[in-house]
Amino acid sequence: MSDQQLPRRTFLARSLAAGAGLTLGRAGLWLPSSGAPAVVTSERRRPVLPNGVQSGDPWPTRAVLWGRTDRPAQLEVEWSTTEAFRTVHRVRGPIARAEAAFTTHLDLTGLPPGETIFYRARYESLETPGAFSEPVTGQLRTPPRASARATKPVRVAWSGDMVGQGWGIDASRGGIRMYEALRRAEPDVFVHSGDNIYADGPLQTEVPLDDGTVWRNLVTDAKSKVAETLDEYRGAFAYNLLDDNARRFGAQVPVIAQWDDHEVVNNWFHDLVLEDDPRYTEKNVRVLAQRAQQALFEFLPIRRNAAEPNRIYRSFSMGPLLEIFVVDLRSYRGANSPNRQTSASRETAILGDAQLAWLERGLRQSRATWKVVACDMPIGLVVEDRLREGVRNYEAIANADAGVPLGREHDIARLLRALQQAQVRNVVWITADVHYCAAHQYAPERAAFTQFDAFWEFVAGPMHAGTFGPNALDGTFGPEVRFASAAPKPNRPPSDNLQFYGTLDIDPRTRALTAGLWDVTGTRLWSVELPPAN
CATH class of the missing domain: 2.60.40.380 (Purple acid phosphatase-like, N-terminal)
Structure with a gap:
């Protein structure tokens, strides 16, 4: 189907142009x-x-x-x-x-x-x-109180992946158009699902396109090389805000932000050492991650946790109809590996014990009709990492083995089992990372692991980066593709309009949730209405 997005508000926030001199x-x-x-x-x-x-x-x-x-x-x-x-x-x-x-x-x-x-x-x-x-x-x-009566619809938008694969701000092509598309969609809140920047993705001034034209990037000092110093990470975040669309959007739509890998370096974990990447003089990723995290907290509107100032996982009540749980798959993970460990350990962690316990508890205690888990990586899509000594490692949760949970799948199995035992209903997942959009329905009757209730995962992105996909699915939790829009060949530019975002709309009368997937032109590509289970 194809529906044009219509605005719901009339206020246009005024942005101050950069001063002379x-x-x-x-x-x-x-x-x-x-x-x-x-x-x-x-x-x-x-x-x-x-x-x-x-x-x-x-x-x-x-x-x-x-x-x-x-x-x-x-x-x-x-x-x-x-x-x-x-x-x-x-x-x-x-x-x-x-x-x-x-x-x-x-x-x-x-x-x-x-x-x-x-x-x-x-x-x-x-x-x-x-x-x-x-x-x-x-x-x-501001959201209504959780105890209030639901009288107004709720709209959440999400996407991820910004200024990646060499695609920066080309003012002659409208700049970062996704920000304007999202502003026009008028969500109550936007969830940025990670890869707010590509710290490891320098820009070239010109990039030839297939049609014979040239993509012309605005290039700053920070975006002319990989980020290593604190100022270079800061500059990568500041780069996005040079875009007129980004500043208009920021003045009108509140953001809930999380991070993924490209805020630091591709497929990072704390003990990674960049021995084989000559672009880096600082090889210790633990050092790079500390600098990147400081820049992230400086340049994004994130509330610091008083007890744990660098904690990114947190939750948001959006009233009686919705609660959003933002998770962090970077800070507590073990090293990337073949991901086939038969028992859970620190090596298999992807959420980590403290965050996993927090998420289980929060979902059980939530009184909202719908509980949305904003995850920076998909559950069932296979995301490969580099070969090490001829053996394939994996970057995400899935391990390309459709059998019982192994490796990082142990964390997800524990969570899904706990939710079923506690009879927690109406949980949906939203994510980005893979640079195309898709809708996945997970069901125990198709799965090797069956101790869970069926649920949906919706994937959207990129916002302004190369489009890829589709990725293979891992059958451990029984996913099925209900919709996907991927690139005809790798690294398609933003000018191809294959940039995607998603929306979740909740009707206060029926409490039904409608998930939609949209492209950068504001055209709805697919949607599904989900009635509440209780």
């Missing part, structure tokens, strides 16, 4: 240009917001507001429930400092549940008190 410096960060024309002293003293604003991690009464300026400055935010700001609440926020690349995160509290919040942010220079930046405006919608 700025140029791209090392790591893609905006710096004063020595060749820029002179500006009046008062203007030079005003902070500039080169990357717009973002919101994220929405709760019923709070949300994280992200911003970045070009110098030491203190954030000031005004917010209101009306676009005209008839009643204004003012908050003095954190100070932007060089040690955090002049980024700030304000956990804005005291918000009314289930309301659209309009906000405007500006920074006051610490060097010149009283010199303020021009304000930048944005909006977000």
Whole structure:
């Protein structure tokens, strides 16, 4: 079927263009240009917001507001429930400092549940008190309380894989068009399923296309080589925000972000050493991962966990109809291996004991009609890693063996068994990673492991990267492909329109969930309606 996406809101967030006298410096960060024309002293003293604003991690009464300026400055935010700001609440926020690349995160509290919040942010220079930046405006919608009566539909969008395989910002082709497609889809929240950046994917200025034309990338210092230093990882994140579509999107749709491998390096695990990659002078992936994680927390609107500041797994109640559980398959995994271990151990971990216990408990205790597990890799698709001494290793959960659970499949079997025993219903999985879109239905009658209730997994992506696929399915948990849209040949460019996102819509009257898969033009490719089990 083919349906054009229609907008639901009318507010268009205004984005501040980069100020005069700025140029791209090392790591893609905006710096004063020595060749820029002179500006009046008062203007030079005003902070500039080169990357717009973002919101994220929405709760019923709070949300994280992200911003970045070009110098030491203190954030000031005004917010209101009306676009005209008839009643204004003012908050003095954190100070932007060089040690955090002049980024700030304000956990804005005291918000009314289930309301659209309009906000405007500006920074006051610490060097010149009283010199303020021009304000930048944005909006977000807070979820209703879990105890509220469901009266409004819920829409979640998701996708992943950004600026990969050499496809960067080509302004002549509309830039990163997926951000505009997602803005027009008007979700209540967007789940970024990982690969927010390709730190290991440098850009070339020109890439020839099959039709004889040329893709022309905007290239910064940070995106001209693999990221190794903290500033280079920061620059890879900052690169995406040079796109006009990205800044408009960030000012209008709150984001729930997770990570996968390309935020650090392809197929990474902590003990990996990049002995065979001459692009890297720093070979220790554990060191690279620490730098990448710092940049990730600096440049994404993520709420830090007070007890575990670097923890990425977390959950979000979106009201009585939906709760989202964001998992992290990178931080606690064992080394990539042939993935055929017959018993669970630290070597087979993909979620890790603490996260797995948290997820089991959260899904059991959730009172939401639908529970969505946002996973950065698919369960049943085979994702291969490099050969080691002639033996194939595996990067994801599946191991190309359709028999009983082995290797990392032990974690998934434990979770699925626990959910069946606790009679947890209405669990669906969303993911990206494999650079095509698909719908998989898992059922025990087709599976080697049968101690679970049937469930769906929906795959969407890439957002702006090469399109591939399809991958082979592993039969351990009985998956069946109900739909797939893959590339006719590997690494198709964004100009082919084979860039995909997904939506989950929940009707408050019937409580049914409709999953849809869409392309970058806003055309619906496939959908299914799932009635609630209880």
